Amino acid sequence: AAEDLLLPLLQMPDASYVDVIVPLMTAILDNQxxxxxxxxxIHRQMTSILFSGKGLAEIAYTLSMLIGHTVVLTDREHTIKALAVHDNEDVATAEILRQCLLPEVSLRNSQVIPYQVLADAYRNQKPTYYSWKLASGQRETLFFPVIAGREHYGMxxxxxxxxxxxAARLVAIEAATMVISLxxxxxxxxxxxxxRLRLDFYNELFLTGFPTEENALTKARQLGLSLENKRAVLVIEVEGLEILPTDLGKRLCRTVERVVSQNNPRGIVVNRGQGIVILLDYGKQLAQEEIWSRIKKFTYRLKDAFTQEFPKIPVRIGVGELCENVNSISRGYHTAREALLIGSKILDDHEPAFFLDLEAYRLLYDFKDSNGIRHFYQRTFAKLLEYDEETGNELTKTLETYLLCGYAKNKTASRLHIHRNSLNYRLKKIEEIMGQSLDEGVHLFAYQLASVIHKLLS
Known part of the structure; x- marks a missing residue:
């Protein structure tokens, strides 16, 4: 009956109770x-490492030696802070590292470890195991949260x-967690x-520039930065947000850092709070044509990453003028911001805005406060605007879309979600109201100019 109920029922030998219980309790206490x-x-060794000025890398190495397995330490954002590969690891562990850890800056981005496993370990505040089914066999991975008081510091x-x-090795990890948190x-x-020091430097570099090139380069070297090469400045912002929420800013930054590390390893990523700035590095020898080809490829790869990872967030990218030296980075930054501003009014579907492609629009934007510019749209489209107001039609929008689509009727009809025959009817009606043919270049130029001015001022 005891075996059926899994009860530890012991049969006493021919001895007194004291003769049995004393050795048993002694053994239990000795184990404790x-x-x-x-x-x-373990705690003494870990504390000694910390007090000697060594950091997480040494702690990970020592813990790996003590428990005989590869150890990874992450912070609360799941960013890998230290990795110690044990000498005795087998092919299966190497496969896990290859699949999951080494290509990723943050485990949050990992396509291999389910994020829920990390979340469960934090929520339950206890060790959590995850099984890997690999070609070379099944392996377990232990996730042990680093908690001090009520604060989570890492894993x-x-x-x-x-x-x-x-149990003994779990005790070793538990003893190490306090030192790891410190x-x-x-x-x-x-x-x-x-x-903070770097951000102060970048703010001065972007907003005002430095008195001399040598002054900028000296300060950069003091911060461990190299800015001697040609650079491209990209500014990333979320439409409608003057300041990025902390969590969103970190998530965007991780995506940007991954794309930069894969495509421009010497590039620099700066989270300024209002947005993210990228300084792409293109050396000193590349010709401008080749540099711009690479900038455009990088920009569209970044756009694709945003579309995939943030499909519902309107992320915009502005690309400034090429910076030949460190003193031109400020102009590169300001032109990237201008490209963002103008692109948000001219471009559709959150297309990247390249300043060089939009420079003509900037000339118009510089005159935005002119009364003549402001009234030009009203005068040019007066008859259409009046007709739309009286009838509730959208002929003005039809004409502006037709101009935006480069006079391509199929594209215009698709953009307006109407049949091509309906578009032909509308265009004919527009010609009647305006009293001018849409086939005449001089009239089309005036309509195009007025339409652009309206978008820039809206």
Whole structure:
């Protein structure tokens, strides 16, 4: 009956109760003392690492040696802070690393580890296992949250387990978590201080520039930056938001950093709060034509990444003039912002805005406060506007769409979601109302100019 109920029923030997219970309790207490001494030794080693000025990399290495497996340390944003590969790891662990960790800056972006596994480990505040089914066999991965008080600071991830870790090794990890949290706090504080210094430098570089090129390069070198090469400036903003919410800004930044690391490894990504700025590096020798070809390829790859990862967020990209030296970066930044502004009024479907393609529109935009410019649209489209107001039709929108589509009737009809015959009827009606043929270039130019001015001023 005891076996059926899985009860630990023991049959006593021919001995007194004391003779049995004393050795048993002694063995249990000895095991507990050994576990406590082991945990204390782990804590001592980890604390010694921290106090000696070493960081997360050394902690990961020591923990890996103690438990005999590969260890990954992440922060609360799931960004990998340290990785220690154990010498005895097998092919299966190498496969996990190849599939998941090494290509990713953040595990949040991983296509292999389900994000829910990370979330569950944090929510439950206890170790969570995840099974990998690989060609070389099944392996377990341990996710051990780093928690101090009520704060989550990161995660200890142990790879390549053929079975769940024994209690003693879990004790080692638990003993290390307090030191890991302190190390993460320390590294975050250093990183935040460095980021503030860099942001101050970038703000001056972008907004006003430096008195001399040498002054800018010297300050850049002090911050570990190299700005001697030709650069392209891209500005990324979310339509309708003057300041990016913190979480959205971080998510956008991770996407940008991944695309930059894959396509322009020497590029620099700056999160300015209002938006994200990219400084692409194109060396000193490339011709302008080749540079612009590469800039356009990069920009559309970035747009595709935004479309895939943020399909419902209106992300816009502005590309400024090419910067031949560090002192022209400020102009590159301002022209990228201008391209964003003008592109938001002229371009559809959140197409990237290249300043060089929009420079003619900028000339018109510079005169936006002129009364003559403001009244030109009203005078040119007066008859159509009056007709639409009286009848409730949209002939003005039809004409502007026809102009935007380069006089292509099929494209215009598709954009307006009407049949081509309906479009032909509308265009004929427009000619009647305006008293002018839409086939005459001089009239089309006036309509085109008025339409552009209206968009720039809207």
């Amino acid at each position: 003392v050994q576990a406590l001494e082991y945990a204390q030794e 200890v991830i142990v790879l390549g387990l053929q079975e769940k870790l024994e 190390a993460i706090i320390k590294e975050n504080a250093i990183t935040e201080a460095e980021d």
